[in-house]
Amino acid sequence: MSVVDAAASVFCREGYAGANIDLIAAEAGVSRQTVYNHHGDKENLFVAVVRDLTERCNAGIFATIATFPDQPTDLEADLIAFAVRMNRNCICNRDGRFLRKLIQAEGERYPELFAEWREQGPGRTWSALAARFARLAFAGHLSIGDPDVAARQFLALVNAELQIAFMLGGTPTEEEVLRSATNGVRTFLSAFARKKSPAGKQAALVHA
Amino acid sequence: MSVVDAAASVFCREGYAGANIDLIAAEAGVSRQTVYNHHGDKENLFVAVVRDLTERCNAGIFATIATFPDQPTDLEADLIAFAVRMNRNCICNRDGRFLRKLIQAEGERYPELFAEWREQGPGRTWSALAARFARLAFAGHLSIGDPDVAARQFLALVNAELQIAFMLGGTPTEEEVLRSATNGVRTFLSAFARKKSPAGKQAALVHA
DNA sequence: GACGAATTGGACAAGACTGTCTAAATTTGT
DNA sequence: ACAAATTTAGACAGTCTTGTCCAATTCGTC
Numbered sequence: 001m002s003v004v005d006a007a008a009s010v011f012c013r014e015g016y017a018g019a020n021i022d023l024i025a026a027e028a029g030v031s032r033q034t035v036y037n038h039h040g041d042k043e044n045l046f047v048a049v050v051r052d053l054t055e056r057c058n059a060g061i062f063a064t065i066a067t068f069p070d071q072p073t074d075l076e077a078d079l080i081a082f083a084v085r086m087n088r089n090c091i092c093n094r095d096g097r098f099l100r101k102l103i104q105a106e107g108e109r110y111p112e113l114f115a116e117w118r119e120q121g122p123g124r125t126w127s128a129l130a131a132r133f134a135r136l137a138f139a140g141h142l143s144i145g146d147p148d149v150a151a152r153q154f155l156a157l158v159n160a161e162l163q164i165a166f167m168l169g170g171t172p173t174e175e176e177v178l179r180s181a182t183n184g185v186r187t188f189l190s191a192f193a194r195k196k197s198p199a200g201k202q203a204a205l206v207h208a
Numbered sequence: 209m210s211v212v213d214a215a216a217s218v219f220c221r222e223g224y225a226g227a228n229i230d231l232i233a234a235e236a237g238v239s240r241q242t243v244y245n246h247h248g249d250k251e252n253l254f255v256a257v258v259r260d261l262t263e264r265c266n267a268g269i270f271a272t273i274a275t276f277p278d279q280p281t282d283l284e285a286d287l288i289a290f291a292v293r294m295n296r297n298c299i300c301n302r303d304g305r306f307l308r309k310l311i312q313a314e315g316e317r318y319p320e321l322f323a324e325w326r327e328q329g330p331g332r333t334w335s336a337l338a339a340r341f342a343r344l345a346f347a348g349h350l351s352i353g354d355p356d357v358a359a360r361q362f363l364a365l366v367n368a369e370l371q372i373a374f375m376l377g378g379t380p381t382e383e384e385v386l387r388s389a390t391n392g393v394r395t396f397l398s399a400f401a402r403k404k405s406p407a408g409k410q411a412a413l414v415h416a
Numbered sequence: 417g418a419c420g421a422a423t424t425g426g427a428c429a430a431g432a433c434t435g436t437c438t439a440a441a442t443t444t445g446t
Numbered sequence: 447a448c449a450a451a452t453t454t455a456g457a458c459a460g461t462c463t464t465g466t467c468c469a470a471t472t473c474g475t476c
Contacts, residue, residue, distance in 0.1 A: 018225030107376040160364035191398035
């Protein structure tokens with residue numbers, strides 16, 4: 001395990017103040033001096049950890065958003081599968097859990113560091129997701145007022161039943177993820193199902 | 209400020225390991241020795257803090273659930289007002305933010321302590337809220353499959369736009385709370401609006 | 417005002433941690 | 447195989463924190 005990975009693990013488990021360099025070095029399988037050679041001091045190492053996690057998480061999120069069902073065959077099934085991918089690859093995996101915990105625990109102490117995360121993470125990913133939902137609405141699959149609101153509510157709904165696990169830092173089982181996603185997507189579709197409209201619009205859909 | 213209140217503040221700001229007793233004593237306006245006289249050692253003090261927060265939060269949540277609109281005049285407006293009360297009095301206030309942060313940061317280190325919170329907090333409050341929604345459904349105001357799921361999704365929806373503020377430990381403005389509640393309740397009602405049903409059921413409603 | 421209880425400030429020992437230094441050992445590149 | 451670069455183990459000073467002890471002071475109550 002690399003030094004940054006070990007540091008991420010220890011910082012998350014013990015908190016910034018409680019993490020000690022000896023433990024990080026031991027967990028990484030190197031000597032303490034090597035840690036100092038590579039990363040200077042503790043704060044520097046912490047920043048490196050957060051940057052690393054942010055980068056990998058964002059990459060994962062964008063890669064997953066790229067699998068959004070733009071031309072769904074079975075809208076419910078496709079959205080559920082997408083939600084499960086999102087959870088598994090971005091939110092419940094190691095990087096996602098670690099980054100979330102570090103933000104919650106130390107976010108106030110490093111405003112500029114986490115402002116960077118905020119702009120490049122949620123700021124961009126939510127827009128990207130909103131754009132996909134807008135496209136689904138435009139294609140007539142959904143009836144959405146504000147795509148940004150819809151995107152945030154989609155994420156909130158498919159994670160609704162995992163909140164306690166997230167709180168305590170646990171990893172939900174595959175079954176829990178699936179159930180939460182299923183319930184969430186069903187409610188989402190009940191709310192945003194294409195409204196019955198005058199024949200013209202449905203005809204347009206059929207035509208497309 | 210009491211010792212436990214000051215300790216809560218410092219534990220949240222600095223984390224368990226980073227909190228030092230001198231600072232807590234100073235913030236509480238007492239001497240360090242007094243802190244030790246009252247609470248023994250650091251761990252003991254921490255447990256007292258969590259118990260205190262848990263108790264007050266649960267009391268607040270139950271008091272707020274008691275204001276649930278069982279006989280709504282304007283369902284949307286009443287649910288929005290309820291959601292705003294829930295946020296202001298239980299989730300965004302000092303106790304709520306502190307308890308959430310302590311659970312996230314130290315939950316894994318004190319399993320039995322937070323298991324207690326889990327049973328008496330979410331376990332009971334979610335059931336209580338679910339019961340209220342079931343009643344609304346029974347009275348014909350909503351069409352709900354699983355009240356427990358609906359209750360969790362209600363909370364998730366009305367908080368959907370406040371996630372980032374929660375992450376960073378901030379307090380959303382009154383306006384943000386209202387907007388998130390409004391958007392959340394509207395989507396919730398779109399999904400769970402009473403389904404058009406054969407005349408018999410509507411007649412029953414009118415009869416009641 | 418007087419007496420018992422609580423609080424205070426400060427000193428203190430014991431331990432932990434950070435960050436530096438150095439000399440030896442190991443790895444790497446050629 | 448050899449030289450350079452990196453890694454290692456350990457010692458080290460300096461700082462911080464916890465938890466205890468104690469004498470002096472303040473507070474509450476009668």
